[in-house]
Amino acid sequence: MRRSRDPRARTARAERANGTGRVRVAGVRTVWHTVDDGDFFCPGCGGDRSYRRRTGHRRFVLLGVPLVPRGSAGPVLECAACRAHFGAEALDHPTTTRLAAMLRDAVHAVALAVLAAGGTEARAARETAVETVRAAGYPECSEEQLTALLAALGADSVPVEIELHEALAPLGPHLAPAGRESLLLQGARIALADGLYRAGERDVLAAVGAALCMDADDIERLLAEAARTPS
Structure with missing residues (x-):
């Protein structure tokens, strides 16, 4: 008997031989439902993408017919671009x-804190x-604008260390050491624009480094x- 030379026929025979062409009779299928959406940094794409937050229900399926519930799935974040699923912790980035x-x-907060500690009398520091x-x-x-903001900070009872921590602590984990x-x-x-560090400026800069989870020795170094680098 002469075999067909049609490559599609040969592929079909090969699939039947190794089982890959068989229809799946039973399995578990997840039906997803979108509960909200937004933007996030996709770990898979490596960039900003839209996402859908989805929850699902698993069911045992026989011949394409859903029968027995097998529990819930998710919630997951589904990237609109790559369609990959991630846990809710992906939103932490x-x-x-x-x-x-x-x-x-953060830069704005540091500048205000250093000026508040060293004073605004020196024009070089302000500039x-x-x-x-x-x-x-x-x-x-x-x-x-900076002077007005400093005056407002002076009337505020919140310590500078707390203000810096609120501005810097959420940022630190996402910055490289550099x-x-x-x-x-x-x-x-x-701080050095008008001369050597003042005691208050050193304290503020130490607080900046601490809020960024930097080692105390690295901060001092x-x-x-x-201070040794010419301006």
């Missing part, structure tokens, strides 16, 4: 846009603070190196 905003606000804040993402920042060091050194440059 900020989106790229959110991370940029957190970093911008360096304004340049630092503008470069971080506030191009409209001015000396008058990013944490850069943030600390930006504050150091403001970086501050010392910044």
Whole structure:
């Protein structure tokens, strides 16, 4: 008997021979339902994506007919791009846009804290603070705005350490070591703009490093190196 030369026929015969062409008779199927959506940093794609938060119900299926419930599934986050599923902990990582905003606000908080500790009498310190804040993402920042904010902070009873911790602690885990060091050194440059560190400025910079979970020895080393570097 002459065999067909049709490659599709040969493929079908091969599938029947190894079982891959058989129809699945029974199994467990999950039916998913979307409960909400949003944006997140997808661990699979490595970038900002939309997601759907989904819950599901498992059922034993026989010949395509759902029969016996087998429990619930999820909740999971389903990436709209790669369709992969992730746990709710994926939302702990900020989106790229959110991370940029957190970093911008952190620089602003550090600049205000250093100025509050060292005073605003020195023009060089004020100008360096304004340049630092503008470069971080506030191009409209001015000396008058910073001075007004410092006056408001002076009337606030919340300690500077608490303000810094609230601004920096959520950011620290998402920064590489070089990013944490850069943030600390930006504050150091403001403090050094009008001369050597004052005691209050050193305390604030130490609080910045601590809020970023930096080692105390690394903080001292970086501050010392910044003081030896010509401006």
